[in-house]
Amino acid sequence: MRDAEPKAIRLKDYEAPALQIRQVHLAFEIQPGETTVTSTLQIERVRPGETDLRLDGQELELLDVTLDGESLSANAYQLDEDSLTLFDLPDRCEIRIVNRIHPERNTALEGLYKSGNLYCTQCEAEGFRKITYYQDRPDVLAKFSTTITAGSAYPVLLSNGNLVDQQTLNDGRRQVSWEDPYPKPSYLFALVAGDLARLEDSFTTMSGREVKLVIYSEPHNIDQCDYAMDVLKRAMRWDEQRFGREYDLDIFMIVAVEDFNMGAMENKGLNIFNTSCVLASKDTATDPSYMRVEGVVAHEYFHNWSGNRVTCRDWFQLSLKEGFTVFRDAEFSSDMNSRTVKRIEDVNFLRSVQFAEDAGPLSHPIRPDSYIEISNFYTPTVYEKGAEVIGMLHTILGEEVFRRGSDLYFERHDGEAATTDDFLAAMADASGRDLSVFQRWYVQAGTPVLAVESRWQEGTFTLILTQSCPPTPGQTEKLPVHMPVAMGLLDADGKLLDPATLQLSSDSEYDIRGDSIVLHLATASTSLRVEGLATEPVVSLLRGYSAPVRLKYPRSPEILKFLAIHDSDGFAAWDALQTLLVDEIGSYSGRRRVSETLIELFAALLEQAQAAVISGSDEDRFMLAARLSLPQESYLFEQFEQVDVDALCAGRDALQQALAAELREQWLALYQAARSVDAYQPDAAGMSRRALCNLALGFVAVALEGGELVELLEAHYSQADNLTDRRAALVAALHSTSLDSAVSRRLLQRFLDAFRNEALVVNQWFSVQAGSPTCSAQDIQTLAAHDAFDGRNPNKIRALYSAFAQANLRNFHAADGSGYQLIADTVLALNSSNPQMASALAKPLTRWRRFSGMRPGLMRQALERLAAADDLSPDVYEVVIKGLAD
Numbered sequence: 066m067r068d069a070e071p072k073a074i075r076l077k078d079y080e081a082p083a084l085q086i087r088q089v090h091l092a093f094e095i096q097p098g099e100t101t102v103t104s105t106l107q108i109e110r111v112r113p114g115e116t117d118l119r120l121d122g123q124e125l126e127l128l129d130v131t132l133d134g135e136s137l138s139a140n141a142y143q144l145d146e147d148s149l150t151l152f153d154l155p156d157r158c159e160i161r162i163v164n165r166i167h168p169e170r171n172t173a174l175e176g177l178y179k180s181g182n183l184y185c186t187q188c189e190a191e192g193f194r195k196i197t198y199y200q201d202r203p204d205v206l207a208k209f210s211t212t213i214t215a216g217s218a219y220p221v222l223l224s225n226g227n228l229v230d231q232q233t234l235n236d237g238r239r240q241v242s243w244e245d246p247y248p249k250p251s252y253l254f255a256l257v258a259g260d261l262a263r264l265e266d267s268f269t270t271m272s273g274r275e276v277k278l279v280i281y282s283e284p285h286n287i288d289q290c291d292y293a294m295d296v297l298k299r300a301m302r303w304d305e306q307r308f309g310r311e312y313d314l315d316i317f318m319i320v321a322v323e324d325f326n327m328g329a330m331e332n333k334g335l336n337i338f339n340t341s342c343v344l345a346s347k348d349t350a351t352d353p354s355y356m357r358v359e360g361v362v363a364h365e366y367f368h369n370w371s372g373n374r375v376t377c378r379d380w381f382q383l384s385l386k387e388g389f390t391v392f393r394d395a396e397f398s399s400d401m402n403s404r405t406v407k408r409i410e411d412v413n414f415l416r417s418v419q420f421a422e423d424a425g426p427l428s429h430p431i432r433p434d435s436y437i438e439i440s441n442f443y444t445p446t447v448y449e450k451g452a453e454v455i456g457m458l459h460t461i462l463g464e465e466v467f468r469r470g471s472d473l474y475f476e477r478h479d480g481e482a483a484t485t486d487d488f489l490a491a492m493a494d495a496s497g498r499d500l501s502v503f504q505r506w507y508v509q510a511g512t513p514v515l516a517v518e519s520r521w522q523e524g525t526f527t528l529i530l531t532q533s534c535p536p537t538p539g540q541t542e543k544l545p546v547h548m549p550v551a552m553g554l555l556d557a558d559g560k561l562l563d564p565a566t567l568q569l570s571s572d573s574e575y576d577i578r579g580d581s582i583v584l585h586l587a588t589a590s591t592s593l594r595v596e597g598l599a600t601e602p603v604v605s606l607l608r609g610y611s612a613p614v615r616l617k618y619p620r621s622p623e624i625l626k627f628l629a630i631h632d633s634d635g636f637a638a639w640d641a642l643q644t645l646l647v648d649e650i651g652s653y654s655g656r657r658r659v660s661e662t663l664i665e666l667f668a669a670l671l672e673q674a675q676a677a678v679i680s681g682s683d684e685d686r687f688m689l690a691a692r693l694s695l696p697q698e699s700y701l702f703e704q705f706e707q708v709d710v711d712a713l714c715a716g717r718d719a720l721q722q723a724l725a726a727e728l729r730e731q732w733l734a735l736y737q738a739a740r741s742v743d744a745y746q747p748d749a750a751g752m753s754r755r756a757l758c759n760l761a762l763g764f765v766a767v768a769l770e771g772g773e774l775v776e777l778l779e780a781h782y783s784q785a786d787n788l789t790d791r792r793a794a795l796v797a798a799l800h801s802t803s804l805d806s807a808v809s810r811r812l813l814q815r816f817l818d819a820f821r822n823e824a825l826v827v828n829q830w831f832s833v834q835a836g837s838p839t840c841s842a843q844d845i846q847t848l849a850a851h852d853a854f855d856g857r858n859p860n861k862i863r864a865l866y867s868a869f870a871q872a873n874l875r876n877f878h879a880a881d882g883s884g885y886q887l888i889a890d891t892v893l894a895l896n897s898s899n900p901q902m903a904s905a906l907a908k909p910l911t912r913w914r915r916f917s918g919m920r921p922g923l924m925r926q927a928l929e930r931l932a933a934a935d936d937l938s939p940d941v942y943e944v945v946i947k948g949l950a951d
């Protein structure tokens with residue numbers, strides 16, 4: 066345990082500083098083993114108040130500090146472990162600080178650090194304080210200029226804003242100066258130094274300004290940057306057209322780095338990316354990786370307005386920029402590809418990962434009211450639930466009014482640090498709507514439950530909707546929230562009734578939106594009546610997943626099947642089938658055969674899929690692939706309050722085997738039909754076809770055995786001209802229960818031999834093994850000892866340990882507790898070198914309450930072992946303490 070327990074920071078204690086840094090010049094002298102930082106700060110009083118200035122600083126070696134050119138006497142300042150306080154400052158002054166740092170020793174990857182031969186920074190949330198003493202908080206906005214001096218081994222020297230000077234010094238070193246005209250908080254500062262290759266392009270903005278676009282990477286990766294460049298240009302155009310947002314500097318740069326704790330970072334004018342979110346080529350990126358590159362490049366670019374021009378007042382407001390920006394990138398991806406397919410993927414993620422978080426001890430509102438370590442709050446709740454809340458606002462207001470609200474928000478707060486309440490106020494003012502009940506989405510944790518009942522009596526159909534929300538840590542009482550419930554009514558033939566022709570009535574407000582009714586549920590309970598119907602309708606509920614809730618609406622398998630076939634809302638049709646599948650798996654009791662309903666449904670969908678390969682649209686193929694996919698273990702577990710790991714995994718296996726065996730010929734036919742003869746293209750036609758083909762391969766591999774299976778898998782692998790197909794062959798091999806393991810080992814070896822030098826492909830090599838049903842904790846340890854593994858690289862850590870703890874639930878939850886022990890050991894090993902990675906890895910252990918049998922005890926034991934460790938980082942400490950709290 067730690068000596069001093071880290072203290073919680075509370076939203077209610079927020080206070081803006083009276084003295085603020087308004088301008089800063091940073092000079093970096095990069096030398097082998099150490100970097101010297103000279104920071105010149107212009108301080109101004111912005112309001113009456115204190116005269117002392119507290120600057121944050123951690124792990125810094127202070128060399129000198131002067132005030133208006135004079136050295137400070139020892140009693141004019143105080144230095145401690147994480148701050149430098151200057152006493153009795155005048156209303157205006159200049160402070161100059163010189164300090165030393167050691168990027169080469171920085172393994173936490175926060176502040177200035179080295180990734181391979183490259184120097185780079187990561188300052189969000191509180192990394193700048195590891196570079197120099199500063200008011201490291203988002204409500205202090207200053208103009209930055211930066212000078213970097215480094216040896217000739219680092220020819221490319223980058224920082225935010227526009228390049229204003231570059232020269233070669235007499236001693237051969239290079240010196241470059243950058244100036245960012247837009248005031249910004251320290252978390253958006255960035256610096257890069259290295260020997261980088263560049264891909265250049267340009268973009269003409271809507272007002273006719275020419276912007277230079279540059280993507281930098283290590284030279285051997287530069288041929289993998291074209292896709293990201295194409296995305297960037299599309300994102301820039303889209304943000305102009307859809308949100309009226311124009312880019313504001315003369316240059317926009319992206320740098321790809323190998324070692325990065327997160328996906329990417331929106332530093333002003335100089336985004337820094339994890340290679341996994343920017344590089345893409347047919348041999349190094351799967352189809353989902355291409356989609357991720359598209360989403361993340363757009364996301365970071367969109368932050369230029371939602372995050373940088375308007376930033377956050379404090380870190381409790383994180384969802385202000387993240388929820389909104391995830392909403393924006395999801396809209397972009399939906400406009401570029403299929404909206405319904407994107408929606409299904411997002412809901413799948415939300416229900417698996419965010420619901421799990423919200424149902425456990427780490428549950429928090431999207432605007433938390435306290436934290437110990439802010440790095441722990443870059444969560445699916447802040448991001449994805451935050452985006453859902455913006456999406457509901459969009460549904461409630463409609464596109465046009467929503468756009469007016471967003472314009473007003475940007476106009477009002479441009480150049481400021483704002484709050485989520487400011488955002489809602491702009492939306493309320495632009496729409497004239499009272500959003501006070503809606504605002505509860507920001508302050509209440511937990512996933513609301515929407516319980517629905519229907520009645521049919523003499524031509525009148527009544528739907529009764531009731532909302533509730535389970536208690537979460539620190540919040541026992543919950544108030545009703547405002548949720549838009551989109552629905553439609555289907556007649557006996559499965560035809561959607563035109564809502565404009567229905568005799569509707571309700572105590573609550575409702576709108577007709579296209580072919581749906583949107584009911585505003587803003588009280589604990591309400592009802593909707595429909596009169597004058599000839600026969601009882603079937604309800605298509607939560608169309609497009611209009612609110613992020615758990616739906617409790619008991620429906621018979623026949624009704625669900627009817628919806629799965631007829632519902633014109635792609636999401637709702639998918640959802641009905643998923644519900645059937647979850648019910649089937651949940652009621653598995655040993656040897657029972659799979660229900661006829663499901664076999665018939667799958668047979669029909671398989672027929673459609675085969676037709677779609679030949680004559681369907683890309684969207685048809687994507688949709689059928691989504692519908693024919695069985696729920697992942699993580700999704701499945703979240704559907705049950707008490708999780709019986711063995712029963713659910715056995716149920717899922719049995720269902721997969723039954724569907725594979727009963728429909729073997731159909732799967733084979735689909736597989737053959739969808740196999741490609743064309744060269745790889747990362748476009749919708751190719752991706753949707755591969756999605757069907759590789760889905761079918763998975764079932765075929767379960768149905769076939771012996772030589773036939775070996776031949777099929779080897780042919781699939783050998784004939785593949787891309788990573789997507791190669792990976793699918795490996796996954797199918799590793800999931801087969803009948804295949805001789807020598808065959809999978811052979812394929813894995815071929816894969817590694819061919820791509821040993823491609824880090825992103827090696828990551829896949831680890832993650833397909835870590836996620837396979839036969840991979841035990843012991844096997845993970847063996848893989849960790851492999852030469853190709855690097856325990857310092859976050860992508861490798863994720864590929865091995867996170868893939869195991871998050872996607873291989875049957876082995877993570879092995880009955881002997883070996884999975885928990887492995888993860889706890891790894892958390893301890895990472896605790897001091899990289900606390901952020903350590904705490905992320907510890908999170909799955911906190912879900913112990915949900916499991917039945919011996920598992921809760923074993924999970925708690927692992928957490929208790931962590932709690933007892935010396936020198937726990939605040940990151941891990943917070944997760945462990947909350948995870949153990951009763």
Ligand code: ZN
Nearest residue numbers: 364368387390
């Ligand atoms: Zn973001």
